[in-house]
Amino acid sequence: MAIKSIRILCRIEFPSKTFRLWDGAGPCLDADGEVWIGARLNEGLDQIESAMNGEAATLVLSLSGIDQDISDLAYEDLEAGEVIGAKVQLLIQPCDEWDQPVGSPEVRFTGFVDNMPSDDTVSGDQIVSTIMLEVRNRFDLRTLTSGAVLSDVDQRARSAVLNPSTPPDRFAERVPGLADKVIVWPRFS
CATH class of the missing domain: 2.30.110 (Pnp Oxidase; Chain A)
Structure with a gap:
């Protein structure tokens, strides 16, 4: 049909x-x-x-x-x-x-x-x-105000308040490690 x-x-x-x-x-x-x-x-x-x-x-x-x-x-x-x-x-x-x-x-x-x-x-x-x-x-757990920096600690604390029966939100756990990263663009000859 x-x-x-x-x-x-x-x-x-x-x-x-x-x-x-x-x-x-x-x-x-x-x-x-x-x-x-x-x-x-x-x-x-x-x-x-x-x-x-x-x-x-x-x-x-x-x-x-x-x-x-x-x-x-x-x-x-x-x-x-x-x-x-x-x-x-x-x-x-x-x-x-x-x-x-x-x-x-x-x-x-x-x-x-x-x-x-x-x-x-x-x-x-x-x-x-x-x-x-x-x-x-x-996904509202992951929203930010304009210009804010996503913090792993803040994100886990917020997820614990909004959804206490689930494990902490691990969405931003790698953000601190990215602060010191250097991105090298490929060089084409």
């Missing part, structure tokens, strides 16, 4: 409940019988593309038009301190010419919520809830 379109899916695993959202209108049923709720992805589509191509270390995802129950539950979990660290996955669902799912969705980005500001606005007689998800992934 030929793939004619794709759906962008977003799964957010809060401690109290898992939310399944898709970039569209109304509910959507997947092959496993799970219901995905329609939401508008207002901001972050370029970041989603980067994340899906494996290039984004952080992701700011704006979800608008979500159900008031989801917004209320997300706010309650945020107040209870259960949102930070929640798992977020972006998936691609291939669809056929009738927009029916073909096969299983493919996970393209996995990260964890760093912050979740929200906003409610009034449009006509309806309240429109918008949730911003500031998501980091494992």
